[in-house]
Amino acid sequence: MLFEIGTTIIMGGVAGYAYLKTSGSPSNDADKIQRIFANSGWNGRNGEMIRLQRKSKFKGGVEYAYQIPLGFDRKKIEADKHILEDGLNIRHKYFEIDPSELLKIKFDKTVLQQIKKILTNQKIKRKEIELLFDGMLRIKVYNEKMQDQYDWDESYLKKGTWSVSIGNTRQGIVRHDFDEYKHLIIAGASGYGKSALLKLVVTSLVLQQPDNANLHLIDLKGGSAFQRFKDIKQVKNYTREPEETKDILKEIQEEMNKAYTDIVDQGYEDVKESGRKERHFIIIDEAADIADNQACMDVVTDIARRGRGAGYYLIYATQYPSSQSIPQQTKRNIPTRLCFVLDDATASNTALGQTGAEELPLIPGRGIYKNVKSKVVQTPYINNKEIQKRIEPHIVIKPRKEKESDNVESRKGEEGRSNSFIFEET
């Protein structure tokens, strides 16, 4: 009896799995899409509906290509993409059962417990979609969700360039080429990958351009993210003090002005044309902490405006995107953004210039990279141990500016700031 029950369940499971594997979906997604569009009022000016022109399979999913009616507002579906995605997943949580698990079942008195365990351990699959407009509306329906983590390895590097891998998509790797797109704004709620991404960018720049990268690290979150980089030779400034930030930014601004004047005086348009190899990166983690300091924000705005020509690039990260933490003029000069999940559509609009970041799944490293177009990416993840290993050869014992307050006793009688050697464990 027990044997018969077990065999029937197993065979049913295997048959179901085989069906899902071959059909890809137990229901008709094209019909569902059409109904979701009708119910959501996504139609043309005179009420015309989208018309399916082509359906084509690709590895991992199906693409539906639609003709779009006149007056169709694509921004509306882009903003409400989640409605389409949720609609395709209604009554449609189907399961991934590994047939080899079923074949491992032992037919003893624990058979039901074993089956229950397999069912509880299985992963629920959820379909994901991507929208593309190229005269037609293309809806790509993926049968499986995107990978939650991509571990960094050397293949992400592009040595000798300023092009840094910042995200994986289903189509491949997305790079931010600092020489082409210059500055970058990063926003996202706490715990979803801003600092991890900044560490990835710093490590990549050091490994790709060890002799030309000049890094100015301003870590206003208490120093946890950039601390490990402070003694590498590429780091020209490191601080975690808001008060010190103003002096550092002023110094950078003066250098930037001088570099730009030299470039222009030599008859070049910008740093790239001048053939200069050096680039400077001003990387601020938690920019909101200097948002009420007008002197700091003036320099930030100036770097965003004029740094591109001189090779001074700003990477500006904040957990609280608002008109105060990202001033309008800074935003205008930094069209490229990377945004992790945010609390609401207002924050998404401020950070990204569009909604969508509030709808991202709660997965660390999942973000929207917006350059000319927006793409959902999963940022590569490099852990601290790997970073340490990679930057170790670049650690040097270097003179570093100290603040008055650092060691009052030992510096009695000295005037102002001084240089001293700091010996740190490497």
Ligand SMILES: Nc1ncnc2c1ncn2[C@@H]1O[C@H](COP(=O)(O)OP(=O)(O)OP(=O)(O)O)[C@@H](O)[C@H]1O
């Ligand atoms: N790309 C990623 N892939 C996988 N896991 C990640 C990724 N990025 C971050 N994480 C995980 O999320 C944790 C939090 O990330 P991170 O410290 O970068 O968040 P944050 O946005 O800087 O948060 P906070 O503003 O609170 O410091 C990391 O310790 C790591 O475990």
